Amino acid sequence: MSTGSPVGSHRVVSPAGALPQAADRLDPNPEIAEDEVRISVERLNLDAASYRQLHTSHGGDGEAIRAEVLGIIERRGKMHNPVTGSGGMLIGTVDEVGPRSPLGLKAGQKVATLVSLTLTPLHIDDRLARWDGTSEQVPTSGHAILFGRSIAAVLPDDLPEHLALAVLDVCGAPALVRRVVERRGPDTTVAVLGAAGKSGSLSLAAARDAGAQTVVAVVRDEIEDAQLRGSHLADAIVIADATDPLRLSRKVTEALHGRGADVTVVCVDVPGCEHGAILATAENGTVVFFSMATSFPAAALGAEGLAADVEMLIGNGYVPGHADYALHLLRENRHLKDLFIDRVGKEEA
Amino acid sequence: MSTGSPVGSHRVVSPAGALPQAADRLDPNPEIAEDEVRISVERLNLDAASYRQLHTSHGGDGEAIRAEVLGIIERRGKMHNPVTGSGGMLIGTVDEVGPRSPLGLKAGQKVATLVSLTLTPLHIDDRLARWDGTSEQVPTSGHAILFGRSIAAVLPDDLPEHLALAVLDVCGAPALVRRVVERRGPDTTVAVLGAAGKSGSLSLAAARDAGAQTVVAVVRDEIEDAQLRGSHLADAIVIADATDPLRLSRKVTEALHGRGADVTVVCVDVPGCEHGAILATAENGTVVFFSMATSFPAAALGAEGLAADVEMLIGNGYVPGHADYALHLLRENRHLKDLFIDRVGKEEA
Numbered sequence: 001m002s003t004g005s006p007v008g009s010h011r012v013v014s015p016a017g018a019l020p021q022a023a024d025r026l027d028p029n030p031e032i033a034e035d036e037v038r039i040s041v042e043r044l045n046l047d048a049a050s051y052r053q054l055h056t057s058h059g060g061d062g063e064a065i066r067a068e069v070l071g072i073i074e075r076r077g078k079m080h081n082p083v084t085g086s087g088g089m090l091i092g093t094v095d096e097v098g099p100r101s102p103l104g105l106k107a108g109q110k111v112a113t114l115v116s117l118t119l120t121p122l123h124i125d126d127r128l129a130r131w132d133g134t135s136e137q138v139p140t141s142g143h144a145i146l147f148g149r150s151i152a153a154v155l156p157d158d159l160p161e162h163l164a165l166a167v168l169d170v171c172g173a174p175a176l177v178r179r180v181v182e183r184r185g186p187d188t189t190v191a192v193l194g195a196a197g198k199s200g201s202l203s204l205a206a207a208r209d210a211g212a213q214t215v216v217a218v219v220r221d222e223i224e225d226a227q228l229r230g231s232h233l234a235d236a237i238v239i240a241d242a243t244d245p246l247r248l249s250r251k252v253t254e255a256l257h258g259r260g261a262d263v264t265v266v267c268v269d270v271p272g273c274e275h276g277a278i279l280a281t282a283e284n285g286t287v288v289f290f291s292m293a294t295s296f297p298a299a300a301l302g303a304e305g306l307a308a309d310v311e312m313l314i315g316n317g318y319v320p321g322h323a324d325y326a327l328h329l330l331r332e333n334r335h336l337k338d339l340f341i342d343r344v345g346k347e348e349a
Numbered sequence: 350m351s352t353g354s355p356v357g358s359h360r361v362v363s364p365a366g367a368l369p370q371a372a373d374r375l376d377p378n379p380e381i382a383e384d385e386v387r388i389s390v391e392r393l394n395l396d397a398a399s400y401r402q403l404h405t406s407h408g409g410d411g412e413a414i415r416a417e418v419l420g421i422i423e424r425r426g427k428m429h430n431p432v433t434g435s436g437g438m439l440i441g442t443v444d445e446v447g448p449r450s451p452l453g454l455k456a457g458q459k460v461a462t463l464v465s466l467t468l469t470p471l472h473i474d475d476r477l478a479r480w481d482g483t484s485e486q487v488p489t490s491g492h493a494i495l496f497g498r499s500i501a502a503v504l505p506d507d508l509p510e511h512l513a514l515a516v517l518d519v520c521g522a523p524a525l526v527r528r529v530v531e532r533r534g535p536d537t538t539v540a541v542l543g544a545a546g547k548s549g550s551l552s553l554a555a556a557r558d559a560g561a562q563t564v565v566a567v568v569r570d571e572i573e574d575a576q577l578r579g580s581h582l583a584d585a586i587v588i589a590d591a592t593d594p595l596r597l598s599r600k601v602t603e604a605l606h607g608r609g610a611d612v613t614v615v616c617v618d619v620p621g622c623e624h625g626a627i628l629a630t631a632e633n634g635t636v637v638f639f640s641m642a643t644s645f646p647a648a649a650l651g652a653e654g655l656a657a658d659v660e661m662l663i664g665n666g667y668v669p670g671h672a673d674y675a676l677h678l679l680r681e682n683r684h685l686k687d688l689f690i691d692r693v694g695k696e697e698a
Contacts (some may be wrong), residue, residue: 007655009595017593019624021654022647085646117541118646119654143410153655158574173655244366246358276539277369289645289663291443296638296645296663297434297467298371304521304666305370314638314645314661317653 003022004033006148020119026077028121035148039092049292050081060135071287079188080118121145153323166344170199171326172317174206181210194267196224231335245274249279286327353382355497369468375426377470378661384497393487398641399430411482428466436466463500470494502672515693519673521666523555528561543616545573580684592621600626639664
């Protein structure tokens with residue numbers, strides 16, 4: 001058994017010297033190095049931005065979407081959407097654990113990988129035959145490799161698999177929101193764009209949990225408004241298009257009695273939300289971008305162009321303890337759990 | 350005289366509802382609104398990432414570069430490179446000031462605009478005839494418009510124009526580096542990638558000025574190494590390719606006696622520096638991305654994939670007082686000034 005690099009660089013086929021996420025192609029050889037873990041794959045969970053792009057570019061044709069995803073995996077040795085640059089995560093069962101793996105996993109455990117599919121060596125052996133291409137959730141079989149410096153969470157016993165997976169997929173968001181709100185202290189006002197979605201509703205709960213003074217949920221339409229009403233997750237719900245900067249900032253500012261939000265959290269997976277988020281944020285406030293559709297230059301130049309003194313954070317999907325914290329929020333908050341079940345749990349019913 | 354929107358949305362031709370930076374096309378009509386300012390343009394300063402892209406895509410053919418820049422300005426009503434999403438800045442003379450302009454400018458003052466060209470309405474009337482396309486600096490004539498919420502700096506009398514412009518172009522970087530280093534306190538170690546460049550060398554000086562314990566300059570080759578040696582701007586100089594993550598992080602860590610940097614500043618205007626910057630940063634450290642070549646998903650998913658608990662900031666080009674601070678650093682630091690003169694001041698000599 002060979003010695004692997006903890007960051008997986010020995011699995012990179014091309015280009016030389018790249019890390020797995022930046023690589024064009026990975027080697028998904030099932031033979032593991034001493035610090036690796038092999039997972040028997042059961043389901044992929046494509047990230048929202050990636051699935052949306054695939055769906056749009058193929059006009060919703062499930063067959064075509066399936067063929068493209070299969071082609072990407074076979075060509076790249078990983079599920080890395082070349083247009084959005086994003087991937088998703090997977091669940092499966094631990095198959096073999098290298099003697100020097102630091103991840104603490106045991107064969108037979110059911111796990112979700114918390115590192116992106118964009119850097120996870122993946123081989124599919126059923127040609128995605130059980131997936132019709134019309135959902136982000138892809139039942140399949142094959143194997144995936146975890147490196148020494150990867151992250152995986154053992155799936156909890158007390159929650160349905162779909163539900164746990166949906167929570168773990170976005171668990172970096174609530175952990176980072178908690179950290180940012182706690183750092184600012186108890187008077188912090190928070191606006192969450194895309195508040196009815198998975199990362200959005202968890203961010204609402206985290207902001208409340210971290211002691212935010214006021215939490216404003218921004219949603220797209222009356223349907224999402226109705227989903228959130230009665231959930232007690234937000235102090236105010238505002239319907240606004242996050243890509244319409246002037247209207248968005250006016251509505252958030254109205255909800256906060258004339259001031260922008262101290263912390264604005266962007267969970268809307270469509271391009272063009274940068275300027276609205278910046279304008280909706282108070283001077284010296286913080287914008288946290290979780291959407292993979294965020295444009296770096298649009299954010300950097302937008303803030304400069306608006307003479308906006310705001311801190312802008314790239315939403316790092318890793319914060320220590322993030323999986324446990326997200327599951328804790330869901331268990332403790334009946335309304336949040338109902339919202340998730342409503343959104344993703346139907347297949348379990 | 351009409352009333353303008355302070356953020357310039359009345360100048361957007363398409364798409365409706367966008368802010369100027371996100372717009373496809375702006376209206377550079379010379380007639381100003383009550384809170385606008387018209388500038389008589391003398392020179393454009395294309396940003397490094399944009400010029401590099403133009404230069405590469407046309408194989409260094411100055412004629413072709415000039416034709417493309419002219420085409421962009423005529424089509425979009427602004428100099429907004431559609432590939433890089435970036436622009437640059439301009440200098441000129443204040444021509445007319447609307448009665449409600451809050452910028453404090455007077456007709457006849459020589460100014461540099463500190464908002465990006467990507468959102469500045471611009472009309473060129475000499476077809477760029479005086480520019481040969483082989484430099485970022487574009488002598489020209491025409492007019493540009495500043496909005497109520499824009500920023501412009503009056504050019505100082507004590508510095509040559511080229512020098513002041515070069516400093517003002519990147520003045521957001523040292524101001525933000527100072528803020529980040531001061532927030533962390535006196536034991537902070539800083540690594541600057543691309544340290545021999547404009548924003549890089551100013552970031553070195555700002556880190557030192559803010560009381561950093563150790564400042565490491567990372568440069569590309571022996572030529573840049575020689576430029577920085579003797580400048581006293583850094584405690585250590587390291588030669589490494591910022592797009593080679595494993596080697597970069599090893600060299601930075603060696604220079605800091607076994608630990609990553611508390612603050613890593615990315616000033617390298619080529620794609621693919623995200624993972625190296627993350628790996629070179631200590632746990633709980635901060636990465637500040639100033640390069641417009643930064644990929645949002647590569648940073649977000651890279652940190653997650655490396656299980657790296659680092660804060661990642663999008664380098665906001667606006668921090669209050671940024672222009673004065675950058676000019677102050679240059680005036681106070683003979684070595685920094687020499688480095689700038691060496692780099693950009695030759696045309697003045």
